[in-house]
Amino acid sequence: MTVQAAAPRATRSRKPAAATPPPDVDWRTVARIMLTSRALDRVEVDDLVPAGLVKYQFSAGGHELGQVLLGLALDHPRDAAAVYYRSRPFMLTNGLTPEEGLAATMGRVGSPNGGRDIGVVFNLPRRERATILPMSGDVGAQFTPALGWAHAIRYRTTVMGEADWDGAVAVALGGDGACATPGFWAALNMATTARLPYLFFIEDNGYAISVASSFQTPGANIAANLASFRNLLVLDGDGTDPAACAALVDRAIGHIRGGSGPALLRLVVPRLLGHSVQDNQAYKPAELRAREAARDPLPRLRDFLVPEVLTAADWAAVEAEAEAEVAAARDRAAAQAEGRPDDAHAFVFSDAAHPQTVGGTRPEGAGLSVDFGARPNPPEPVRLNLVDTVRMTLEAEMRATQRVLVFGEDVGAKGGVHGATRDMQLRFGADRVSDTALCEEGIIGRAVGLALAGLVPVPELQFRKYADPATEQLNDCGTIRWRTHNRFAAPIVVRIPVGFSPATGDPWHSVCDEVVFAHSVGWKVVFPSDAEDAAGLLRTALRSDDPVYFLEHRALYFGAEARRPYPGDGYMIPFGQAAVRRPGTDLTVVTWGAMVHRAIEAADAFGGAVEVIDLRTLVPWDAESVLTSVRRTGRCLVIHEDHVTAGFGAEVVARVTAEAFEHLDAPVLRVGGADCPVPYNVRMMNGVVPSVAQMRDRMATLLAY
Ligand SMILES: Cc1ncc(C[n+]2csc(CCOP(=O)(O)OP(=O)(O)O)c2C)c(N)n1
Incomplete structure (x- = not known):
């Protein structure tokens, strides 16, 4: 394995200080976290990787400044961020300890994921600042769950009247490569059409592994290309310039907190090391690497702060403090145990004895009761279509709690292409029963973020085949509990019409393929055969602490064979009972x-x-x-x-x-x-x-x- 030299220390740069430091930033903390991040990189690259104790090392060298300034700005208790693998400085700003950081890259029990996931695939229930939503290893998959959190900020403020959510923001961090993914565009369309409190925080280092930004967006500048995008404040700047960077972060966050809608902030940064420690950057000309090294934000910060804010001795003391902290963290993390092989089997599904910390209704004690007791008699023994008992169950649950919301393509004014949500928008309003953009990835990712924020989202995917574009979000949703070692869960109920229709078939609207869902980890799969079961099983799904695929057969929606009386608003059927x-x-x-x-x-x-x-x-x-x-x-x-x-x-x-x-x-x-x-x-x-x-x-x- 080729291992490159660790990111450099903060020697003095030749550049003069850019401006007087803005007074409202805690620059000592900025310096401390940036120096800590560098020290972590160094201990991994110089010591833990060669020793075989760290397998994946991703350095944030060059990206630190903007991340730390952003982290410090996320001081609202309901702020949340979806991060990526180069976000460790941001994580340190949000309360991740150096020991946790190293336990994570070493795969030890003290990792925020218990050694289950790569050490830079982060999650963190709120500590000092933002809640860090469960990260995915799929580039671009961070954008739509953060969008769901932004939607929840709006929903909990306006529909539920919770003032403590007012002014919060959701942020997604990503690289220039991530801006080419479907997840980015899904979130961009939805955030701007709904004017949600959302920040796209783009760290453009010019490369996605070895592929230059010009392959990701024409002209290699996503901010320039989005300049005319409606309902979006677009900001662009140098991510190594302390004063400019602080001003840009301040402007973006102020704009969103003030209720003016989403923003995109692109910061141009150098990537001082390879994509990961295995990457020797042979594809970059030497002269480019030299230019990148000269743009290191750390010496630039030092020049900026010393002597106006910190004396040289202060800076040296902060550096020594960071080095000592990381050295001690290294020893403590290395002394931590590794998980037992069978530890990996826990937390695929919810465990009544061990509730998650974030996500679903349980952490707030807001769930409806689960009772599989006596079946209430229906007031009228009238046999109803399956599609009608689905709607009646949804409506009963929506009356019982404001946390339930329904959305998807055509579910609003039209009432769904199958009529399952007919007139529900009239009864519950457009905030609770809403149409979405034609974007299944966005529909499911948004549902994940809403569930993480304590709501009960019920997205409809119009037909089974059209779950295909949402596959990444669906699969990632199922493993959230497991990946975060039971800290987070996103119990969503995805309603999907499946199968042939008696009138006609075709390759697009008649797909069943339930086995694919049964194979996806962490999901319950429900497939009712009549209207009574549809009501009882859907209610159980809506009160469940796990994500559920709820499959509604098209031939049974109106088929006489599936008609049954509505079994009442309390009726529930346990899963796994044939x-x-x-x-x-x-x-x-x-x-x-x-x-x-x-x-x-x-x-x-x-x-x-x-x-x-x-x-x-x-x-x-x-x-x-x-x-x-x-x-x-x-x-x-x-x-x-x-x-x-x-x-x-x-x-x-x-x-x-x-x-x-x-x-x-x-x-x-x-x-x-x-x-x-x-x-x-x-x-x-x-x-x-x-x-x-x-x-x-x-x-x-x-x-x-
Ligand atoms: C969906 C997906 N495709 C490919 C990969 C492999 N991969 C991991 S990181 C990466 C490059 C991402 O570059 P960018 O978004 O610019 O971030 P940077 O690493 O430059 O900070 C690629 C292709 C992945 N993790 N997920």
């Missing part, structure tokens, strides 16, 4: 969603021989009920609409053969959708979606085995 829809003696059919009704119809041909079990939830799934049934019947058939290859049925089959093998009288079989997209032509569609005839055929084969 329902026997039809008892039987000789064959267990395991299924879910729209296939439940086809399976029942097929089973009718065999008298009382076939038992049909509806799983209702796939994560968790009720293996015990299935195994108990199979041990009695001796046969098992799994039916689902999703493609048969690597579908969730394979999971069920694996468990049944592993745990009920001695009871089986026949092989365990599957009926699933064909391994191709769902076609538009209905005759062709019926050759792809499992049919009653196909199911009957398989049932007959197994019963005769």
